[in-house]
Every structure is written in structure tokens, then in C-alpha cells.
Amino acid sequence: MVSEPLRAYGRRVLTSLYPNLFRAVVQIVVAFTVNLPLFILAVLSIAFIPLGVGVVLAPVVFQAIRSVADQQRTWAAEWSGVAIPSPYRPEPAGAANPWRRLRWLLADPASWRDLVWTILNVPVALVLGVLAGGLAVYGLEGVFLAPWLALISGYGWGPFWPLEDWGAAGIAGSVVLGAALVAVGGPVGPFFLKAHALFGQSLLAPTRAALAARVEQLAESRSETVDASAAELRRIERDLHDGAQARLVALSMSIGLAEEMMKHDPEMAAKLLAEARESSGTALTELRDLVRGIHPPVLAERGLDGAVRALALTLPLPVEVRIDLSGRPGGGPAGRGRLEAPVESAAYFAVAEMLANVVKHSRARRAWLQIEHSGDRLIMIIGDDGTGGADPAAGSGMGGIERRLAAFDGTMAVTSPPGGPTVVTMELPCALSSPRTSPSSGTG
Structure with missing residues (x-):
């Protein structure tokens, strides 16, 4: 009777076979049907730049390569948990102009790393894809297909088993070795997929120099932002002190003086109150202007x-x-x-x-x-x-x-x-x- 741990392991192996195989096949198909043609088109478009055709064709091809690379970044994160940040420089103003767009794309080092990845991914995806999904598939063939062919025809093939007249020993060996490949190939498939994701990360992620430049830019930007905020606070404080605050102080003094003059010189008190009212309106206008300067x-x-x-x-x-x-x-x-x-x-x-x-x-x-x-x-x-x-x-x-x-x-x-x-x-x-x-x- 098969023990429960062994059955649980078998279920995990069979459950992982389909996603591993599907992802491995996707990587191989994309490498040969997309990456390889795009690399050839990229080389031709660069060669045709002096003729003028490449000025229009090269940006289209490099943008297509970026789209494929972005899809690879998505797969690496979803399938293997490998994060690959986008390294591209922002699109400049006027990039609709073909020459400016070409210059923007070709001047970005990330475009050339994408191009290198595009061609290297063809053999790498093939090898790692076969290891990720092919071992288990070959093992299943040795367990289920090869013994039946041997029983029907007297000949067969299986993992590490030559084409010959089998017999009970050949069939048993095919089943045992095939089961071993399934048992090993299922669990190790994700590791080969992750190896492919790490390969992509080595070329598609920002370089250390780019990250260092980005950190330096952020530090400089933060410093400038702090300085600008401090200058803005000093401006607000100066405007309050020299403008509204001074007028409010004068307003308070005028009202106080009017209170003193009310008993002895009502006419002068009325004049002071009129000036105070005018000063309050001016102070209110200055405060409104100050608020508009902060956030209209x-x-x-x-x-x-x-x-x-x-x-x-x-x-x-x-x-x-x-x-x-x-x-x-x-x-x-x-x-x-x-x-x-x-x-x-x-x-x-x-x-x-x-x-x-x-x-x-x-x-x-x-x-x-x-x-x-x-x-x-x-x-x-x-x-x-x-x-x-x-x-x-x-x-x-x-x-x-x-x-x-x-x-x-x-x-x-x-x-x-x-x-x-x-x-x-x-x-x-x-x-x-x-x-x-x-x-x-x-x-x-």
C-alpha cells in the first residue's frame, strides 16, 4: 500500500507538470518565433538607416523588442517571483519626429541590452525550457508509451534504453527510469524556469551604474525640493511679517487710539476707524493673495x-x-x-x-x-x-x-x-x- 506522504508527493509532481510544461513551451515558442525574427529585423533596420528606410523601421522594431521584453518581465515576476524593473529612459518631447525617436531609442543603453537578450534568449530558452518541461515529459513517455509499443511490436525505446528487442527487463527498466525522471523533473522544473528569469534579469534590469545614477538624481532632487520648500516657507513668513501682520498691528493701534479719542474728539475717532476699516480690507486682500500663492x-x-x-x-x-x-x-x-x-x-x-x-x-x-x-x-x-x-x-x-x-x-x-x-x-x-x-x- 502506498504511503500517504508518497501519494502527496506524487500529486504535487503531477500538479506541477502542466504549468511547467506550458511555461517552458511558451518560452521556447516565443524565442524562436518572435525573438529570432525581431533580432534579424533589428540588424537589417540598423543597416538600412543610411538609406532612410531604417529611420522609420528601426524605431518600430526596437519598440516591438521592448514590448516582448516587458512581457518577459511580467512572466518572470508572475511565474518565478523575479522582479525586473523597467530600465528605459522616459520618452522626450517631440518623439513623434522619426529622427528624434530614433535618436532616443538608440541612445538608450537599455535598447542594446534588449537586443543582446533577444538573440541570446533563443538558445537559453531552448535549453532551460527543455530541462524545465522535457525531463518529466520524457519520463512519462518511458512509463506509459514505450512499454505498450514494446508489447505490441517487440521493440521499443525509453529513457537511456537503446532500440532493441526488449523483454520483461527492458519494460521494467523503462518504467522505473521513466518514473524517476517524472519524480525529479516535476519538482526541478520551476528551478529551471527561475534560472531563465534570472538570465532575463541580468540583461533586462537596470545596470548598477543606472541605479547609482538614479539614486544620485533622487538625492539631488530631494535636496532641491527641501531647499525650495524652505525658501517657500521663508517667503510666506516674510510676506506675513511685512504685509498682513504689519497692517494688522497698525489696525489694532488705530482702533485702540480711536477708543481713547472717542470721549474727547469723536470726529478724529471716526476718522481713525475709517482708516482702520480701510487697513482691514487691505490686509484681507494681502492674505487672500498669500493663500492664492500657496494653493489657488x-x-x-x-x-x-x-x-x-x-x-x-x-x-x-x-x-x-x-x-x-x-x-x-x-x-x-x-x-x-x-x-x-x-x-x-x-x-x-x-x-x-x-x-x-x-x-x-x-x-x-x-x-x-x-x-x-x-x-x-x-x-x-x-x-x-x-x-x-x-x-x-x-x-x-x-x-x-x-x-x-x-x-x-x-x-x-x-x-x-x-x-x-x-x-x-x-x-x-x-x-x-x-x-x-x-x-x-x-x-x-
Whole structure:
């Protein structure tokens, strides 16, 4: 009678056979039907770049390789628990231009590691796939198929058994060795699949140099964010001390003096109270302006779209505004959502500072503003027909905008030749929340 532990082990072996075999077959099929053709196409597309055909073909092929590599990352995590982070550089502004897209893809070291993985995965997937699923299948053939063929024809084959006239010994040997292969091949299959995942991780994950650069970038960004926050707090404190606080102190003194003058000189007391009322209105205006500088109420109520449109109306020059936050190729308000509050605030103040620069420094007669959400990025483009020559290092406020965006892994690119025009492109990685769950979905 077979013991319960042995039966439990047998059930585990048989249960693991199907997923191991399926995954091994998938890896082998993908390697030969997808990886190998993509590698050949990639080599040909690179060779055809001087002819112009490769300029269009190479980006398509490398994007396809990235898609296959991303699928491999998903399988490695789901099947073997091996996490492979994405190492790719973010897509730059203007990547729709074929030359810029080609330069972005070929300048990324991760693209070349993907290409190496694409060709090396062909033999590696074959060997590890056969070991992951083939041993158990070969063992099952030795247990069930080979003995029946031997009984019918007198000849047979089995694990480690030559083609010959068998007999009872041959059949018994085939069954025993086949069962041993099944017993071993089932449990070790996941280890070979994990070995394949680790092979993919060695080429598809970010390199140590890339991780070190990323850590350095994050440390620098954090430092700049802390400095910017400290400067913002000092500004708020200064504005409160020099503005509203001073006016409130003067208001208190005026009211106190009016109380003293009420008995002896009611006319002067009335005049002091009128001045106090005027001072209170000025202090209230300054407090409102200070609050708007921290987080404009219109931004909380109407979102980035409404806040930016309201801001553009206050400028002394015409601003053409085009905003699409639908996140869909066709646009439209039906799909409009909201950005996360910190990202929304950073985007608003970046646009506000840039428009303020246009008014103060550009001598422009008109400006234009375009904001759209594409994929997982918010793209903001501000341009003007002014004199040009804008330099982020010249202390015009652009450096502060760049630091504010860097805190969210955002980027800023400035094109401003002498004589103009000036075009500033800012990008922020972000996602849109659902319109039903957005912060202002219930407001009018």
C-alpha cells in the first residue's frame, strides 16, 4: 500500500507538470518565433538607416523588442517571483519626429541590452525550457508509451534504453527510469524556469551604474525640493511679517487710539476707524493673495484646466490656450479626469511662472499655451513671439521651475534663439484619476 506522504508527493509532481510544461513551451515558442525574427529585423533596420528606410523601421522594431521584453518581465515576476524593473529612459518631447525617436531609442543603453537578450534568449530558452518541461515529459513517455509499443511490436525505446528487442527487463527498466525522471523533473522544473528569469534579469534590469545614477538624481532632487520648500516657507513668513501682520498691528493701534479719542474728539475717532476699516480690507486682500500663492482656490475647485484658463485671462497680452486632459487620442471632456493634487499644483505654478516670465521679459505681443495628457505624461508647451534669448541659468525663475518639476521626475526644455520665438516644453510623469473619484468631481 502506498504511503500517504508518497501519494502527496506524487500529486504535487503531477500538479506541477502542466504549468511547467506550458511555461517552458511558451518560452521556447516565443524565442524562436518572435525573438529570432525581431533580432534579424533589428540588424537589417540598423543597416538600412543610411538609406532612410531604417529611420522609420528601426524605431518600430526596437519598440516591438521592448514590448516582448516587458512581457518577459511580467512572466518572470508572475511565474518565478523575479522582479525586473523597467530600465528605459522616459520618452522626450517631440518623439513623434522619426529622427528624434530614433535618436532616443538608440541612445538608450537599455535598447542594446534588449537586443543582446533577444538573440541570446533563443538558445537559453531552448535549453532551460527543455530541462524545465522535457525531463518529466520524457519520463512519462518511458512509463506509459514505450512499454505498450514494446508489447505490441517487440521493440521499443525509453529513457537511456537503446532500440532493441526488449523483454520483461527492458519494460521494467523503462518504467522505473521513466518514473524517476517524472519524480525529479516535476519538482526541478520551476528551478529551471527561475534560472531563465534570472538570465532575463541580468540583461533586462537596470545596470548598477543606472541605479547609482538614479539614486544620485533622487538625492539631488530631494535636496532641491527641501531647499525650495524652505525658501517657500521663508517667503510666506516674510510676506506675513511685512504685509498682513504689519497692517494688522497698525489696525489694532488705530482702533485702540480711536477708543481713547472717542470721549474727547469723536470726529478724529471716526476718522481713525475709517482708516482702520480701510487697513482691514487691505490686509484681507494681502492674505487672500498669500493663500492664492500657496494653493489657488480656483485650482482646487476647477482643476488645472479651469485654473490655467482663468490665469490666462488676467494677462495683459492675448494667450491662445489649448488644453486636453482627457488622456484619449480624440480628446473631449467626456474622458476628463484630475491629476494628483501635488502634481496639479506643481504644473499650475510652473505654467504661472512661465507666463509671468513672458509678460516681464519677452516683450511679446502674443503667447500660446498647450497642455495635454498623453500616455502617462503631462506635456505643457508655452511659447511667445518675443525677443528670445531666454536662459534658465540667468536667474529668470526658470531654474526654480526646473527644480520644482525635478521633484516629480519632470523635465524642462527651452528653445529660445535670439530674436525669438521662445518655446518651453515641460513634462511631468503622472496619471489621471477617474472623473468620478477626482477631487472636484462634485463641484460645478
